[in-house]
């Protein structure tokens with residue numbers, strides 16, 4: 001099995017393990033734990049995949065560099081974790097009644113819906129064919145991940161019942177997400193170079 005196949009196999013193994021662990025909980029808590037567990041797994045793996053280029057550049061660790069070369073496949077796994085979370089919510093919390101998403105109280109659930117749509121768009125376009133076919137629009141779609149990484153913590157904090165009550169975890173997640181967006185969009189130093197610093201002189205008419 002090649003490295004890409006191993007990533008998908010690992011993701012499948014994690015999903016099975018999560019279900020097995022969920023089954024060990026008391027029956028009345030199983031659904032909540034599974035929904036929350038897959039939501040958190042999707043969020044943490046989303047942070048990891050967005051942070052990968054920074055981790056690889058700073059650490060230069062072979063594991064980080066290898067993971068960076070598999071970033072697309074890891075991104076698809078993030079989508080799969082989110083998909084399990086969404087399917088569990090649809091089946092056990094919304095009973096497939098999508099009109100429940102349109103009530104005012106569900107606004108922070110809708111943040112999750114938008115983030116999920118972004119992850120889906122990214123997963124569908126994570127292939128060489130889309131890169132070629134979409135040209136510059138491909139990069140634009142990929143940049144939407146920064147919108148998702150701001151929406152999901154708001155969703156997490158406002159609708160979470162399990163992990164959202166852990167202040168340390170919430171703090172770490174919020175800090176990580178803000179830091180990732182800041183590092184991507186921070187103003188780059190673009191002051192004009194001084195002539196003494198070797199800026200090319202124009203040779204115009206005197």
Ligand code: HEM
Nearest residue numbers: 036039040042043082112113116156159160161162163164
């Ligand atoms: C169609 C899209 C989505 C819907 C309808 C949805 C719905 C929900 C609901 C109803 C809850 C509350 C569950 C409970 O505690 O019983 C929840 C929690 C959560 N969701 Fe989502 N979600 C969506 C997308 C996402 C995505 C894309 C992510 C992450 C990438 C995510 C991460 C989380 C997290 C971390 C929690 C809180 C876990 C906790 O502390 O309990 N959700 N979601």
